[in-house]
Amino acid sequence: MLNKNQWFRSSFLEYRTVITMLYLAGIVFTTVSCSEGNGKNKKNAEILEVPVFTLSPKSIEVPQTYVCDLQAIQFVEVRSKVEGFVEKIYVDEGQSVKKGQPLFQLSSAEYNELVNSAKAKLMQAKAEEKSATLEVERLKVLVDKKIYSQSELELAQSKKDMAQSSILEAESMLKNAQVGLSYTTVKAPFDGIVDRIPYKTGSLVKSGDLLTNITDISEIFAYYRITENEYLEFMRGELDKGSDNEQMNQQVKETLQKEQEEISLIMSDGVVYPYKGKLETMEADFEQGTGSIALRVRFPNPDQLIKHGASGKVQMKSMLNDVFLIPQKSTFEIQEYNYVYLVDSENKVNVRSFRPMGRHGLFYIAQDFKPNDKVVLEGIQLLKDDVTVKTNPVGEDEIYKSLDLNL
Structure with a gap:
């Protein structure tokens, strides 16, 4: 028979043997599981299914906004022509007056x-x-x-x-x-509204002192500036129509008048002004330093809602032909470039950079693509170059349903 110490030693050796076997079995199981998991991930990556849509050129009207300066069609400073004391003030600030109506009486x-x-x-x-x-x-x-x-x-x-x-x-x-x-009797030069009156009864005024301003806001001029590139694009469009130099000014004027129904005014609070404006003319020279040129739009103001010196934005619509609309959710941006994933004929994805011309709703406007290019719509964070995917085509109706493109 084994004594107590021998029995304890024998039992410990058997226990250690069992633990070692279990540890080795665990390593083998873990290795096999990892290998099977990697195989499954690889398999899943190879058969990743992504929604794609096919590009086709579009013709769209894109609204363009420009910050503008709103001015009354007439804004005149009423100044004293002689020296004297203000004996009477016949009007009040903000009052409407008629042409020839007395405003002030000087001594x-x-x-x-x-x-x-x-x-x-x-x-x-x-x-x-x-x-x-x-x-x-x-x-x-x-x-x-x-x-x-x-x-x-x-x-x-x-x-x-x-x-x-x-x-x-x-x-x-x-x-x-x-x-x-x-x-000595100062009269209104035209129908309008009296502005602030700085001098009161009894004040001494000298020749040339400002008594008030008279504004005619029955109509409003909106002045805004476009860049030289925008100006050249517009003028080249006119030249392409066959205009000669002698007819250019008249042709530009007629073209501006044709666009009168396309011009809207957005007020400073973001509300669209209910009356449309008429684009009338442009300045003769570019502004030094900014390289921009000013255009003038006339808006009716029957309710006298707009005051002289107000601010807003002029909104025009320009037609863009043969452009591509890329959903913003299909892109990612690095520095000044935007990127999308294109799917080739072998269902492999490749990253493609482009510079958008602008935005239209939730879409980028671009010209750097070809018809029938296939763009990955979603899941771009899971992709990388040369990965083979399974494509799930998405129709144009679904892609552009938020836009009125008359598809």
């Missing part, structure tokens, strides 16, 4: 005296002219009777001419005095 006592003095001088000149005329007539009779010599008559005639010139001078002085007097 006029001095100018009244000038008018009276000019009238007196005119009366004196007329009296002297009448006296000289009578003298000439009297001397004519005496000269005919040989009582006076001809030289006496000529001297009297020269005095009469001087008296007539004095009348003309006095009339001119009277007109100037009356004009100066009229300047």
Whole structure:
């Protein structure tokens, strides 16, 4: 029989043997499992199914917005032409006025005296002219009777001419005095709205001081700028139609007028203005420094909602032909380039870079593709170059359902 120590030693050896066998079995099982797992992942990667759609060129109208400066069709500074005190203010700020309506009355006592003095001088000149005329007539009779010599008559005639010139001078002085007097009553130059009135009753104003502004906002001008490239693109389009230099200005004007229904105004709060604008003209020169040129749009303003100096955005629609629409979810961006995955005829994917021309909804507008290119729609984060995939075609109706393309 085994003693106690021998039995314990024998049992420990058997236990260690069993543990070792179990450990080796575990290693073998883990290795086999990993090998089977890698095989399954590899198999899954080889048969990855992705949705794809086929590109075809489109013609679309793309809205383009430009920040604009809104101005009244008439904005005039009303300034004092003479020096004086403000005696009366006939209007209030924000009031609508008519052409010729009195706005301010300046002190006029001095100018009244000038008018009276000019009238007196005119009366004196007329009296002297009448006296000289009578003298000439009297001397004519005496000269005919040989009582006076001809030289006496000529001297009297020269005095009469001087008296007539004095009348003309006095009339001119009277007109100037009356004009100066009229300047003391400041009137509205046209129908419009009164702006802020900085001077109050009793204030002393000098010649040239600003009394107020008058604005006519029955219509509004919207000025916005386009780049030189946009201008050249537009003008080349006109040249391609066969326009010659002599007809260019007229053709541009007619083209601008044809686009009047395509111009909208977006107010500063994002609400679209209910009235459409008419593109009228453009400046003659490019602005130095920015390289842009300004265009002018006229908008009706019957409700006087838009005020002079307001801001907004002009929205126009431009037609783009033979372009491709790439969903943004199909792309990823690295620095200034965008990328998509294309599927070739062997169902292998390859990354492709492109530069979008702009955006239209949730799509990029591009020209760097060919018809029938197949683009991976989703799952691009699981792809890499030369991976073979299983394609699941998606129709255009499903891709472009958010856009009105008249498919």
